Amino acid sequence: MLYYAKTEALRMLRNRRYIFFVVAFPVLLYLINANIYGNQTNPGGVSYSVILMVSMAAYGALASSMMSSAVPWATERQSGWLRQLQITPLPSWAIIVTKLITALVLVLPSLVLVSLAAVLQQGVSLSLGTWAELLLVMWLGVLPFVALGLAIGSVLSADAAQPAAMICMFALAIAGGLWFPPEVLGDTLSTVADFTPSFHYARLGQSLVAGHGLDMTDVLVVAGWAVALGGAAVHLYRRATVRA
Amino acid sequence: MNAIVFDHVSKHYGDVLAVDDLSLAIEPGNTVALLGPNGAGKSTSINLLLGLLKPTAGTVTVHGRSPDTAVKAGEMGAMLQNGALIPELSVRELVDLVRRLYPRPLGLDEILKLADLTELAGRRANKLSGGQSQRVRFALAIAGAPRILLLDEPTAAMDVESRLRFWAGMHDYAAGGRTVLFATHYLEEADEHSDRVVVIAKGRLAADGTAAEIKAGAGGHTVSFALGDQPVAGLDRLPGVTAVEVDAGTAVLHTTDTDATLAGLFRGTTLDVRDLKLSGADLEAAFLALTRES
Numbered sequence: 001m002l003y004y005a006k007t008e009a010l011r012m013l014r015n016r017r018y019i020f021f022v023v024a025f026p027v028l029l030y031l032i033n034a035n036i037y038g039n040q041t042n043p044g045g046v047s048y049s050v051i052l053m054v055s056m057a058a059y060g061a062l063a064s065s066m067m068s069s070a071v072p073w074a075t076e077r078q079s080g081w082l083r084q085l086q087i088t089p090l091p092s093w094a095i096i097v098t099k100l101i102t103a104l105v106l107v108l109p110s111l112v113l114v115s116l117a118a119v120l121q122q123g124v125s126l127s128l129g130t131w132a133e134l135l136l137v138m139w140l141g142v143l144p145f146v147a148l149g150l151a152i153g154s155v156l157s158a159d160a161a162q163p164a165a166m167i168c169m170f171a172l173a174i175a176g177g178l179w180f181p182p183e184v185l186g187d188t189l190s191t192v193a194d195f196t197p198s199f200h201y202a203r204l205g206q207s208l209v210a211g212h213g214l215d216m217t218d219v220l221v222v223a224g225w226a227v228a229l230g231g232a233a234v235h236l237y238r239r240a241t242v243r244a
Numbered sequence: 245m246n247a248i249v250f251d252h253v254s255k256h257y258g259d260v261l262a263v264d265d266l267s268l269a270i271e272p273g274n275t276v277a278l279l280g281p282n283g284a285g286k287s288t289s290i291n292l293l294l295g296l297l298k299p300t301a302g303t304v305t306v307h308g309r310s311p312d313t314a315v316k317a318g319e320m321g322a323m324l325q326n327g328a329l330i331p332e333l334s335v336r337e338l339v340d341l342v343r344r345l346y347p348r349p350l351g352l353d354e355i356l357k358l359a360d361l362t363e364l365a366g367r368r369a370n371k372l373s374g375g376q377s378q379r380v381r382f383a384l385a386i387a388g389a390p391r392i393l394l395l396d397e398p399t400a401a402m403d404v405e406s407r408l409r410f411w412a413g414m415h416d417y418a419a420g421g422r423t424v425l426f427a428t429h430y431l432e433e434a435d436e437h438s439d440r441v442v443v444i445a446k447g448r449l450a451a452d453g454t455a456a457e458i459k460a461g462a463g464g465h466t467v468s469f470a471l472g473d474q475p476v477a478g479l480d481r482l483p484g485v486t487a488v489e490v491d492a493g494t495a496v497l498h499t500t501d502t503d504a505t506l507a508g509l510f511r512g513t514t515l516d517v518r519d520l521k522l523s524g525a526d527l528e529a530a531f532l533a534l535t536r537e538s
Contacts, residue, residue, distance in 0.1 A: 007341045011332035079328030084384060087294050088345040089318040 001094050008102040012068050022067055023109050026060030027117050029179075034122050046210050050126075053118035054205035057138055059178040060110025062198060065142040066169045068106045069149030073099060074161035077153070077240055086241070096150065096237050103146040104139070111138055126209065134208045141204055141222050144197040145172070147229035154236035172198035197225035245308050247272040247392055247423040248293060253302035255288050255447075262288040264447035265302070270425065270440075272307075272391070275418045277434035277441045278427040279531065285447035286427035287325060290396050293425075294322055306392060314392070318346040321390030323381045323398050331370035335361055338369060339383050346388025358413045359383035374401035382410060386417050393417065395426035399433065411437050431531055443531065458531075465502045467509070470519040471495040482508040494519075 012018050030052055038049035076082045085095055115135070118124040126134070152164050173179055175189070176198025193199045200218040207215055248270040255263040263285045270276050278286050291297040292304050295311035306314035314320050329338055339356065343349035356362045359379045364372070372380065378401055385393060395414070399407045414437065418424045428434055434441045435455040443451040443458065451458050472493050480488045484501035499505040502522055509517060 003344045004341060007333065007337060010337075011330055014332040076328075076330075080324060080326045081328050081330060083296060083324055084327050084342070084381075085345075086296065087315055087320055087322050087324075088342060088388065089316050089347065090345045091316070 001090070001098060004090070004094075005098045005101050005105075008098060009105055012072070012102070012106055018064075018067055018106075022060060022064040022106075023113060026056045026063070026110055027113050029059070030056035030114050030117055031121060034118070038122050044210050046206075047124070049118060049122040049124050050209045051206060053114060053122075053124060054134070054138075054209055055178045055202060057111050057114040058176070058198070058202045058205060059173050060114055061107045061138055061142045062145050062172055062176075062178065062201070063169055064107045064110050065103050065145040066149040066152075066165050069099060069103045069146050070152040070156075070161045070165035071158065073150055073153030074156055075158040078158050082241065092241055095241075096234070099150060100146055103149065104142065107139060107142050111135055130208060134205055137204050137208060137214070138201075141201045144201075144222060144225035144229045147226060147233040151229060151233040151236050154233065154240040172196055175199060176202050178202055195221075197222050197229075245272075246270060246305075247274070247307060248425065249303075249305045249308075250289070250292075251303045251305070253289075253292065253299045253304055255285075255292060255297060256300045262447050263292070263299070266444070266447065266449055267302075268442060268449060268452070270423060272423050273421045274440055275415075275424040275438050276426075277438035278425055278444065279429070279431065279434040279441050280427075280444040280450075281429055284444045286429075286444065287396055288447075289444070290322065290324070290394050290425070290427060293392075293394060294320060318348070318388050319391045320394065321385040321388055321392070322394040323378075323385040323396060325396045325400070327381050327384075329369035329372075329377060329380060332368065334366050334368050335372070335380055335383075336365040338380060339387055342384045343387035346390075348389055349387055350389045355383050355387050358386060358416055360409045360413060375403055375406035378402050379406065379410065382413065391422055393422060393424045395424065397427055397429070399428070399430070465499050466496050466521075466523045467499055467502060467505050468494055468496040468521045468523070469517045471515075472518075474515050478513065482512065484508075 033056075034049045034052050037052065038047065040048045042048065042051060082095070086092065112135075115131070148168060149165060152161050152168065156164055175193040175196045177193065178198065200221040203218045204214055204222065207213065207218065246269045248268070250266045250268040253263055253266045254261065266285070266289065278289065280286050288297065292299055293306065293311055295315055304311055307319060311320070333341070336352070336356070339361075340352055343352065343355065350358075353362070356365055359382045361376075361379055361383055364376060369377070369380065378398065382395075382398060385395065398414075399410060402410060411433075414424065414426075426433075426438070439454065441451070441453065441455050441458050442449065470493060471490060476488065476490055476495065479485065479495060479497060482497065483504035484499040485497050485505055486500060487498040489496040489498075497505055509515070
């Protein structure tokens with residue numbers, strides 16, 4: 001199973017589309033934005049180079065967790081690869097657990113690279129403890145998005161899963177204020193954004209870099225979404241792999 | 245103990261009856277062809293054996309256990325129809341991935357050799373031709389050294405060369421006392437590559453035996469001669485004859501035993517037999533006769 005996870009990760013890293021959208025894109029976007037706004041600070045006194053770092057890392061993590069789960073999973077289900085695995089001694093729970101682990105591992109490159117770009121190009125410096133907390137929180141916080149990706153992949157065909165995952169990803173990125181501050185969305189949309197896991201996910205990171213601890217509301221909302229979407233994913237996964 | 249047992253198995257898909265009261269036992273070490281036209285229930289039977297489908301009625305057992313248990317124990321390997329590969333992985337990586345999921349797999353080099361993939365080992369799956377992909381799927385099926393190997397129309401998309409090599413690999417694999425069941429609608433494949441042929445049509449067992457027995461049993465031999473205006477009566481009572489056709493003065497006797505029929509024809513009748521023709525065992529004729537009846 002470990003080898004299976006390793007192989008899964010390897011194959012995603014060989015996928016050019018994945019590398020571009022998920023790893024290169026957030027880094028580029030960060031560098032462009034940070035070079036324009038990076039020397040300003042927000043009302044709380046935090047430099048935009050840091051705020052943007054969190055937003056772009058969050059976007060990269062969101063994109064990675066959805067792209068590495070929904071489409072490959074839908075494709076494998078449809079193409080017969082899943083059946084090939086189902087007739088080996090590998091238990092069926094191990095398949096989805098491996099997908100989950102792989103998606104989590106693949107989030108790390110975008111988190112680390114955006115942070116690295118921030119340190120090297122913008123001279124961002126945080127204490128070691130803050131870095132550790134930030135990466136850990138941003139890493140585990142992607143669980144709802146991985147679950148959403150697996151749920152999409154369990155329900156839709158490969159052709160439909162691609163746009164569905166993209167739309168969900170963009171909607172979550174915009175609503176979560178990952179691309180521009182949520183205030184520009186207007187009142188109605190801001191209210192909607194307040195319910196999304198991505199908004200609270202980004203806030204987890206922002207709270208840490210601003211020096212105040214995690215807001216329990218953010219933790220609960222992200223965890224709640226993780227539980228809800230995780231439950232949905234498991235249910236849909238079982239339905240998708242049921243032996244009639 | 246039998247390797248594979250179907251005990252009064254039926255499988256419905258809604259109103260469609262894909263497998264209809266099928267009973268069948270296969271001994272370990274046999275290579276059996278599951279022969280039937282498209283839609284006869286071949287794939288359904290294979291999926292039932294793998295536990296990918298559950299029978300509506302009856303039971304399927306593999307080495308006396310349920311298919312799920314056998315799959316978990318790594319006893320089954322299969323080449324299914326439309327099985328895709330992961331495009332970003334090389335042949336070697338794919339084979340290694342699957343073999344590591346089994347408790348007692350074959351060695352990587354041995355698998356690649358049996359499937360004739362040694363030269364293609366480093367190639368990515370999305371750069372393979374149709375026939376090459378099929379060979380990779382064969383490699384995946386045998387990777388775990390399963391005691392039972394199921395092949396669902398394994399030579400589809402293969403050219404002649406690939407086919408020859410594929411069957412050679414299959415025979416090498418089966419030679420280790422393993423049980424092989426392959427589904428095909430190619431008669432010559434069933435004839436050449438199996439110890440036993442099971443013919444199914446419309447989900448039912450139509451015939452079961454060696455290729456030679458099936459040809460004989462279905463009256464695959466014919467004896468024909470110019471009858472002219474001599475009487476037809478009595479020809480159908482000759483030894484071995486299963487059917488008589490007369491067309492434009494030519495009598496065609498379908499028989500299960502050409503020798504007995506000829507002896508009866510010359511010794512037991514006073515007919516003037518001219519233009520005698522014998523046509524031999526033809527599995528295609530047998531197959532058509534069998535699948536038409538049912």
